[in-house]
Amino acid sequence: MSRSLKQKNINYLELGTRVLSKLYAAGITNIDELISRCKREILFIAGIGNVSLDEIEAALDKVSLKLESDPYGKLVCARHNRERNDTRLKTFILCSDCASEYQINALHNTSPVLEMQLSGGPYHCSHCNELRNLSMFQWYVCDVCERVLKSIGRGIAANKGVIEWWESQRGLDPTLPRIVNTDPPVLRAIGAGSDEDNLDFEWVDDNGRTLFGTEVKTGRNRLIGGSIGARMTRFQLDVSDIVAVLNAMEKDTPFTPAYLFHCQVVDLPRPPTTQFECVGIWWTALADLIDNIEEIKHRPREFRPAAYINKDTFEIIDSFVQEIHNTGYTNCPDPATLRSELESKMP
Ligand SMILES: [Zn+2]
Numbered sequence: 001m002s003r004s005l006k007q008k009n010i011n012y013l014e015l016g017t018r019v020l021s022k023l024y025a026a027g028i029t030n031i032d033e034l035i036s037r038c039k040r041e042i043l044f045i046a047g048i049g050n051v052s053l054d055e056i057e058a059a060l061d062k063v064s065l066k067l068e069s070d071p072y073g074k075l076v077c078a079r080h081n082r083e084r085n086d087t088r089l090k091t092f093i094l095c096s097d098c099a100s101e102y103q104i105n106a107l108h109n110t111s112p113v114l115e116m117q118l119s120g121g122p123y124h125c126s127h128c129n130e131l132r133n134l135s136m137f138q139w140y141v142c143d144v145c146e147r148v149l150k151s152i153g154r155g156i157a158a159n160k161g162v163i164e165w166w167e168s169q170r171g172l173d174p175t176l177p178r179i180v181n182t183d184p185p186v187l188r189a190i191g192a193g194s195d196e197d198n199l200d201f202e203w204v205d206d207n208g209r210t211l212f213g214t215e216v217k218t219g220r221n222r223l224i225g226g227s228i229g230a231r232m233t234r235f236q237l238d239v240s241d242i243v244a245v246l247n248a249m250e251k252d253t254p255f256t257p258a259y260l261f262h263c264q265v266v267d268l269p270r271p272p273t274t275q276f277e278c279v280g281i282w283w284t285a286l287a288d289l290i291d292n293i294e295e296i297k298h299r300p301r302e303f304r305p306a307a308y309i310n311k312d313t314f315e316i317i318d319s320f321v322q323e324i325h326n327t328g329y330t331n332c333p334d335p336a337t338l339r340s341e342l343e344s345k346m347p
Pocket residue numbers: 094095096097098099125126127128129130132
């Protein structure tokens with residue numbers, strides 16, 4: 001914008017005499033003085049309310065000018081793409097591939113506020129967890145989005161753990177069905193929608209026919225037979241997660257038999273980041289999981305009800321190979337039956 005425009009008297013703008021007189025009274029005479037104020041400061045002027053503020057903003061808009069942004073105001077979360085009370089400057093340590101994935105898939109193509117290459121390395125990228133050269137990136141995001149973004153790396157590690165384990169079994173016995181990662185963990189922006197009705201993995205026979213599928217849950221704690229970390233007393237799962245599995249089962253005709261895996265992923269400090277390691281996998285058939293729900297209740301401060309499941313329904317992953325050899329998945333009841341059993345457990 002030209003210097004001369006900013007130095008013009010505010011009566012150059014399309015403003016009513018009432019608003020002009022209030023601005024003059026506040027000591028604002030030229031356009032430059034006006035646009036150095038933020039909305040909050042304009043509203044602080046005696047006699048200026050929201051209607052007058054709208055008039056000022058519209059007049060400035062006509063000459064392609066804007067009021068200053070408020071340094072004490074709410075910040076825009078790059079993932080929500082709108083102002084949020086808890087938006088703050090957040091730091092992520094990533095490889096360049098993951099940083100552009102963040103920017104394009106999750107952050108409405110917002111460039112990082114700061115990018116600073118880390119010397120030394122390679123280090124574990126906190127998203128893909130591969131050993132790479134890393135940089136420190138900063139974006140304005142809210143607390144919720146920071147938590148979501150930083151949790152996906154653990155999900156990626158869990159998926160990797162499942163694939164590596166199954167491939168090692170297939171190495172020993174090539175007649176086992178092939179595994180397909182049908183719903184890999186991906187970054188998404190708020191409002192981007194999702195295809196949540198896929199199971200995380202499906203196993204297919206030589207003809208490409210889906211035999212059964214698995215939903216993967218990731219946690220820090222262990223079940224029977226593990227030695228690392230704390231032992232779970234009960235397995236906890238949102239009821240909506242169980243319903244999502246039932247929906248996914250119904251996507252194919254007649255339906256896809258489903259299992260649930262619990263992957264124990266632990267954090268190993270590898271400064272400046274963390275290595276995620278999948279140290280244990282447990283399995284249960286979905287029918288057994290629903291059968292072993294001991295209680296469904298609302299947790300404090302949580303909106304969605306959770307199912308508390310007897311941990312003994314889970315088995316160490318080794319026995320899953322025998323389950324598949326025995327075609328145990330053909331015993332899976334249809335989703336409608338499972339749905340009514342789930343409903344009978346609701347409080
Ligand atoms: Zn990465």
